[in-house]
Amino acid sequence: YSQFTYMTATTTGLSPEAAAVADERIKGMVDSVVSAALADDDGECLEGETKCGYFEQTLKPIPCRDSYLCLEQHVSAAPVGLAISDEQVAVLVLDPRTGRTANLTDVVKASERDAFLAAVNDAVTQVQQSFSVYDASNAPNFTEPDFAAWAPVPEGVRVWFPKYTAGPGAMGVVDVTVPPPGAREAVASAPPTRGPKMENGDGIIWLCY
Numbered sequence: 001y002s003q004f005t006y007m008t009a010t011t012t013g014l015s016p017e018a019a020a021v022a023d024e025r026i027k028g029m030v031d032s033v034v035s036a037a038l039a040d041d042d043g044e045c046l047e048g049e050t051k052c053g054y055f056e057q058t059l060k061p062i063p064c065r066d067s068y069l070c071l072e073q074h075v076s077a078a079p080v081g082l083a084i085s086d087e088q089v090a091v092l093v094l095d096p097r098t099g100r101t102a103n104l105t106d107v108v109k110a111s112e113r114d115a116f117l118a119a120v121n122d123a124v125t126q127v128q129q130s131f132s133v134y135d136a137s138n139a140p141n142f143t144e145p146d147f148a149a150w151a152p153v154p155e156g157v158r159v160w161f162p163k164y165t166a167g168p169g170a171m172g173v174v175d176v177t178v179p180p181p182g183a184r185e186a187v188a189s190a191p192p193t194r195g196p197k198m199e200n201g202d203g204i205i206w207l208c209y
Contacts, residue, residue, distance in 0.1 A: 121139075
C-alpha cells in the first residue's frame with residue numbers, strides 16, 4: 001500500500017474523563033487495522049504492477065439507542081488483479097458515562113439470550129433465502145462468538161457477521177437487525193391495563209389505556 005490518509009475527530013458530550021477513555025478505544029480500533037495492513041504489505045506486487053492494491057478504512061457514527069455511542073468501521077483491501085476485495089466490519093459500542101466498551105450482556109439479559117439468538121438465526125435464514133443460498137441441511141445456528149460486531153440500534157439489535165460466515169463471499173458482510181430482546185414477549189404477555197371505573201346507571205364502563 002502506497003498511501004494512508006488520516007482524518008481527525010473529537011468526542012463531544014462526555015465528561016473529560018469519559019472522553020479520554022473513549023478516544024483511546026477509538027484510536028486502538030483504527031490503529032490496529034492500519035498496523036495489520038502494514039504488516040501484511042511485503043512490497044511485492046502481482047505481475048509487475050506498480051501499485052499492489054487499494055486499502056480503504058472508514059469510521060462513522062451510527063444511531064444507537066439507550067444513549068450508547070456507536071462507531072462503525074469498514075475496511076476494504078482490494079489487490080490489483082482480483083475481482084473481489086477483502087471486507088471487514090467492526091463496531092465500537094461505548095458507554096457514554098464511562099467511555100468504556102459496552103458488552104452484549106449489557107443489552108441482552110441472560111434470560112433473553114436464547115430468544116435473541118433464535119431471532120438472529122431466523123433473520124439470517126431470511127437473508128439467505130432472499131439470495132437463494134439457504135441450505136436446510138445446514139441451517140444457521142450462530143452464537144455470539146460468530147458475530148463480527150453488534151450494536152443496540154433504535155430498531156433493536158443489529159448484528160454483523162464476518163465475510164463468508166453467513167453466506168458466500170459474493171454476499172459480502174451479512175448483517176441483520178432483530179427487535180429488542182423481550183419486546184415481543186412483553187407485548188404478548190402484558191395484561192390489560194384498567195384505569196378508574198365510571199358508573200353510568202346500572203352499567204360500569206372501564207377505561208382501558
